[in-house]
Amino acid sequence: MKEFNPTSYTLECVATGREFPDGGWTLADPQCKTPSLVRTRYARTQIEVRGDEYGLYKFCDWLPVRRMLQGSSAPVTYKSKGLAAHLGLENLYITFSGYNPAIGAAMTTCSFKETEAYSVCARAAEDERRVLVVASAGNTARAFAKVCSDNRIPLLLSVPEDNIGALWFEEPLDPCVKLICCEKGGDYFDAIHLGDMVLKSDRFYAEGGAKNVARRDGMATTVLSAVTAIGRIPDYYFQAVGSGTGAIAAWEANQRLIADGRFGSHLMKLIVSQNAPFVPMYDAWRADSRVMLPYDDDKARRDAEIIDAKVLSNRRPPYGIAGGLYDALKATGGDVMVATNPQARRARALFRELEGVDIYSAAGVATASLIKCVESGRIAKDAVVMLNITGGGEELFQAGRRMWYLKPSRVFPLAAEPVAVAEAVEALFA
Template identity: 40%
Template sequence: MARTSFDTKGKRSVDPACPYLLVCAGCDWRSSDDGLCMSCPRCGDDTLLRTEYMAKQFTVAPEKSGIFRYGWLPVRREIDGSSRPVVYRSEGLGRALGLTDLWISFSGYWPERGCRMVSGSFKELEAFTVLGRTPQRAGVMVVASAGNTAAAFAAAGGEGIPRLLIVPGQALPVVLAAADGASADLQVLALEDATYNDVIGFSRKVVACTPEFFAEGGVRNVGRRDGLGVVALAAFEEMGTLPEFYFQAVGSGAGAIATHEACERVIASGSADGQSVPRMFLCQNADYPPLSRAWKREPDLGDAEAPLDLYAPELANATPPYLVGGGVRDILRSSSGDMLVAGRTEAAAARAMFEELEGIDIEPAPAVAVAALRDAVRAKLLPPDAKCLLNVTGGGRKKLSTGATAGKPRVWPAKKTDSPDEVAARVLDAFASGSRPHTLAPAG
């Protein structure tokens, strides 16, 4: 296999000047950060790491743009081009649902309101933070995604960090639309007839082929969770208080865990006037809800495959961090939350309703959350005057240009049966050559 010049032996270089510590949720282990640590050396994958910042107070730096106006981010450098969510009090949707104090956190492309996430997804919050945390010359970052996360990593500048994005073939148009032109630091592997879970499995095999690859880390990456936690920080800045109820559609639950952690951090800072964390209501597709089944102790899905035609396929993670320390079960318990589901018909109707009432299109995943919120109001799970935050995790793609950009990333079509070793070799050769992107034939 061809070797590149990545300094893989020097990856784990701890910065003693790091303004935060990594802390294990399951034991007393703590350490400064090397930018790549994903688990506690004692507890392993049984718990999640969290960040403990030296700066304890909630502060905003208004002179900084995008997400970097908030100090609680585990980054070694700031990357240009990020956008924070727009948080506003809803009139149309709130009135239609019978809620007098509904707030919306919108992440996507809505330039009229100052939100410019060109991937159309809140996953940009994590992409900019993860890339800002990752040391340069660490190797090739491998990102497994149902589509939105890959689109976000394609949209964010890599600052010289090579990225291999592995996605289902049907997600390729979304990824290419978000790519910021051709880049020798970006390659995309499109897996034919694949589900999100197929992509996760294949990416693990590719990472195992060579030390020059490293996994982005998913929910175990504190950069991902603290980046997604900006939703809560932006909401607190705009609302002046924490919400009482929080609704979001989830696949792995990383965004919900991040919001819970960020709210706990705001409370610990003394800025929230004795408030409690919001009650977390997390939402999934009715026809494939792994987290909901686990929470309600229903028979699990076993080895069942997620349907390829799910309404919101990004919500179909079959191995979410449910039982790990600090994971989904813990935040649901500590916030007195619940898992909700919504069917295709209800979600599609909610999607149309949101666009009509709020004036912006949204993606299928947040439509599931809107439908679940509507059902929760009807079931009186929250009072009409509740201070509620709805996290709309993607939208505005109708406003995005569909025209050709100045080049596209290199795309590798692949099959689930292709050899991960051969794929890894081709990808490394392409990165080493620095050749400009174009579409290639499948490996094998």
């Protein structure tokens, strides 16, 4: 591994502007009285991008990490020809996080969730003995499982039983990785709730989701990849969202790049998309409401079952919190769009035909929204557009390989008792 010296940084509370040191795993400002994200403020204002041999850590100047872990890859940005010509766009750039050796993309979990996992796990202390807890609808779990297995980091995953088909790997995982599930019929929110029960025990600690600056800054490497490849900040940014964390991260990276001074001084418009009928952030945005609108739990579960892009089914996203998606959209003049399953499927087929690789449903949702924007005349033909393809190449990667699937150690009912859950899970790591 190449030489690595962690960059120094502080944390800043978005709501109050208070700047303070990172205690190691700080997820919020303890002095802030209102819900707020915290951000990293890096000592290095101008980023120095390292060589590809660093993997994701080529962007380590703007990652809050203590070390570099083995096996990472960075997102790859290239100028589209096929899809761009089809849409009549002169400057369409695709940032691809997945597996496609033809363009140098080497994420073997085929998802940009690897950017989160390699950043979050490298933020943790090397001598940490507690077990990291990650709740996921699928792709995040696969990424964290790979990173933790390869680097022997104890991990507990909480995933809906309906989604465990997403937990495929090319070889068996190290036993330091364990999986628990909420029973069939449960969704991502139920998996989060199950993980929270486990966190009642001091043997475990929370990954933190959107509140973890390492997660957001890891996801922000998609924008760093795009901007350093293009040479300027894009005019538009397209991504499908479940929590909106990736779009928040894009906005934060945009602000750092403006301060860098070499890539432009404008904010790119964030155009984020949800998969109908699961569209709680779209509904709130259309109502110009910072507060999420009421969403019946049973209806939310039914809607989550319907959508192709299960990873977009977060019922409690960081939308209205200070520094969250609502603020990001307002600041950038952005918008929330919707794509149906048939629209996303057509977009996926079009992408495969024109760009030569399969993509996930969530990326299909983002592509469908880009198509809608172009067809409605919202985007100038010469605009610089970044399409964040957050996952792809699974069919390509699995071709000719025999996959191994992670099985749950325990499956819990939706009405499980917290004490019983904590005791049962502790026993798994005895």
